[in-house]
Amino acid sequence: MSLLQACDRALGQFQAQGADHMQSPARIALRRLRAGAVPALEAVALAVGLGARVDGPDEEVERLFTGLHVVALLADLNNPEMYLGAAMQQADVSELRLERLLRARPDQVAHRVRSTARHLAAKSQPVRVKELVQLLVEQNRQFKLRIAKSYYQTAKGNS
Numbered sequence: 001m002s003l004l005q006a007c008d009r010a011l012g013q014f015q016a017q018g019a020d021h022m023q024s025p026a027r028i029a030l031r032r033l034r035a036g037a038v039p040a041l042e043a044v045a046l047a048v049g050l051g052a053r054v055d056g057p058d059e060e061v062e063r064l065f066t067g068l069h070v071v072a073l074l075a076d077l078n079n080p081e082m083y084l085g086a087a088m089q090q091a092d093v094s095e096l097r098l099e100r101l102l103r104a105r106p107d108q109v110a111h112r113v114r115s116t117a118r119h120l121a122a123k124s125q126p127v128r129v130k131e132l133v134q135l136l137v138e139q140n141r142q143f144k145l146r147i148a149k150s151y152y153q154t155a156k157g158n159s
Contacts, residue, residue, distance in 0.1 A: 066110040067133045070117040079126035085150025087127035089158070091120050098151055101135070102144045109136055 088098055093116070104112040113135050120127050131147065138144075 062110050063136045066114055067136055070113060070133055071129060073117045073121045074127060074129045074132070077121065077124065077126045078129045080128055080130075082126045083128055083147070083150040084131035085147040085152075086154040087120060087125050088116070088147075089151045089154035091123040091125040093119060093151075098148065102148060106139075 085098075097116070097119075101112045101116055113132060117132060120132075134143065
């Protein structure tokens with residue numbers, strides 16, 4: 001089975017089974033996704049990898065559905081060339097909001113990622129969706145520093 005087929009199958013399963021675990025806006029966004037029509041395929045694959053099962057531990061389920069919700073919200077805005085930090089700067093995300101996203105405790109990360117995704121979607125800001133989804137599992141300091149560096153380099157370039 002190819003990665004595309006695996007993602008399509010998993011997406012179908014989550015659309016069918018996962019609705020009970022998601023808030024209404026996430027359910028609506030997820031239902032809008034069509035199997036095979038997601039330009040952020042890598043992000044979907046990553047999101048699917050966040051949790052093995054819909055009936056897993058609560059924190060895994062939340063990360064999984066947050067990842068899928070983010071992909072659903074931003075699927076039409078996915079741009080592999082627009083790094084998350086640069087996108088946040090162009091969408092007028094404050095430094096405080098960036099700091100809160102990058103310093104969020106494990107129990108806060110899902111909320112911060114959803115909030116950032118909603119902000120970017122509201123501004124119709126193209127973004128590299130994979131980076132935002134990666135924040136759900138990536139605790140690597142270097143990864144977070146790259147996001148901050150991109151944010152401040154874009155700010156400097158706009159000055």
